[in-house]
Amino acid sequence: MSEIVLIYPYVYQHAENAMLFHPLGIAQLSALLRKEGLDTSIRDLTFSDVDGVVAELALLRPRIVGIYVMLTMVETAHKLAGRIRSLLPGTILVCGGPMPTLRPQQFIPDFDCVFLGESVKSFPRFCRDYLSLGSLADVLEDHGRYPGLFARDHQAGTLVTTPPQQSDEEELNRLPIPDRTDYLHERYQQFWQEREGYSPAGIMTTYGCPHDCDFCSKPVFGRNFRKRDMDRIFEEILDIRSFGYDGLWIADDCFTLDLDHVRAFCRRMIREGLDMKWSCLSRTEPIPLEDVELMRQAGCHKVFFGLESGSNDVLKLMNKNATVEEAEHMVRLFSRCGIATAGFFMVGYPGETYETIETTLAWALTLPLNEISFTIPFPLPDTKLYRRVCVMRPDADWRYENENRMVYQSEFDEAHLKKRILETSTEFAARQKAVHR
Numbered sequence: 001m002s003e004i005v006l007i008y009p010y011v012y013q014h015a016e017n018a019m020l021f022h023p024l025g026i027a028q029l030s031a032l033l034r035k036e037g038l039d040t041s042i043r044d045l046t047f048s049d050v051d052g053v054v055a056e057l058a059l060l061r062p063r064i065v066g067i068y069v070m071l072t073m074v075e076t077a078h079k080l081a082g083r084i085r086s087l088l089p090g091t092i093l094v095c096g097g098p099m100p101t102l103r104p105q106q107f108i109p110d111f112d113c114v115f116l117g118e119s120v121k122s123f124p125r126f127c128r129d130y131l132s133l134g135s136l137a138d139v140l141e142d143h144g145r146y147p148g149l150f151a152r153d154h155q156a157g158t159l160v161t162t163p164p165q166q167s168d169e170e171e172l173n174r175l176p177i178p179d180r181t182d183y184l185h186e187r188y189q190q191f192w193q194e195r196e197g198y199s200p201a202g203i204m205t206t207y208g209c210p211h212d213c214d215f216c217s218k219p220v221f222g223r224n225f226r227k228r229d230m231d232r233i234f235e236e237i238l239d240i241r242s243f244g245y246d247g248l249w250i251a252d253d254c255f256t257l258d259l260d261h262v263r264a265f266c267r268r269m270i271r272e273g274l275d276m277k278w279s280c281l282s283r284t285e286p287i288p289l290e291d292v293e294l295m296r297q298a299g300c301h302k303v304f305f306g307l308e309s310g311s312n313d314v315l316k317l318m319n320k321n322a323t324v325e326e327a328e329h330m331v332r333l334f335s336r337c338g339i340a341t342a343g344f345f346m347v348g349y350p351g352e353t354y355e356t357i358e359t360t361l362a363w364a365l366t367l368p369l370n371e372i373s374f375t376i377p378f379p380l381p382d383t384k385l386y387r388r389v390c391v392m393r394p395d396a397d398w399r400y401e402n403e404n405r406m407v408y409q410s411e412f413d414e415a416h417l418k419k420r421i422l423e424t425s426t427e428f429a430a431r432q433k434a435v436h437r
Helices: 024-035 050-060 071-087 098-102 122-133 136-140 169-174 185-196 230-242 259-272 289-297 312-317 324-336 354-366 384-388 414-435
Strands: 004-008 040-044 064-068 092-096 113-115 149-153 158-161 200-203 247-250 277-282 300-308 340-346 371-375
Touching (some): 004 024, 004 050, 024 064, 050 071, 064 071, 064 122, 071 092, 071 098, 092 098, 092 122, 098 113, 113 122, 136 149, 185 200, 200 230, 230 259, 259 289, 289 300, 289 324, 300 324, 312 354, 324 340, 340 354, 354 371, 371 414
Parallel strands (some): 004 040, 064 092, 200 247, 247 277, 277 300, 300 340, 340 371
Antiparallel strands (some): 113 149
């Protein structure tokens, strides 16, 4: 018997441009739970058989099952919760992550509790109290102890809600480093070695993003930008290396927001002589040449830019606070410095035209990018884009990365957008092949 099982319900479906990393959030929570002395096990479905995991749960008979849910995991999470409920009716089912934070009501029928936002304070405390008291009703009587809790009190017939709280920098730096002992590292490393020639693992060095792009949702870490202590970051990097990884995926919302932080990280990488390739996300605000060179010297392998549109008018519609000219400059600068570049684009944005869509598709092919990705807008709850669209479809979730399914009433034809995305992506791949021939 196990007290707590945490599940990552992502099932790898060989989607193009999939980014496979063992889940940081669950690794962080398991470190906190084990620090409390709570018996905790992890089930990562990325390379696993769902039926096999359900059979294991039947043997473990956990008292609490927690499921992390991102956009493409909603359907799997609901189905899994239903199977666990039938199999283990006495087990408490909880969920957290971006989608439960954005749409907690959607998860309450299948889950007993939802944890909104950061749950590093509330979830371990909830687990300890429930395992001690043995009654969810008793735990909910003092629900103020659990920031971000959203639950239904079945005895009172009411919803119980507690506002979420964000951790400040001091609290973040007191957290134990994520516990990575429960993952199929060989499979993750094999995936990346075959695709990129090195094997990165995810790490976060900063939390939050202060920008207000209309389509962007920051449900867990919010707008409040916070930095981790460099000593703690490098303690975690050494731990990552101990599992056989030779690279990093810096999963910050925007690693280059604070150039002093970037410089400190790069100088430390060089000083430590770790010889690890790494990639990150960046906006297109100007970065000095000497900082780009420093990033390259520190092992920066690829930078992913949110370019979105080749039309300044559409960028204004998105409240992107960026220009096409800035984007071109930064992509070309990184490329000249020997750092690979990738671009994220969005087509079919409400208010743009078929002409601006074609402008974006053509522009993407003119840039010195090594990788491109196009998406149709997905209006996430609590974003300005969500409030602008007309009617959301009831099945408004994607089931895999870049599914590009139109989930709202739009002036654009979904089939046409998919066709043009495929044609442009195919042309880009052919050009890349010709360059490397």
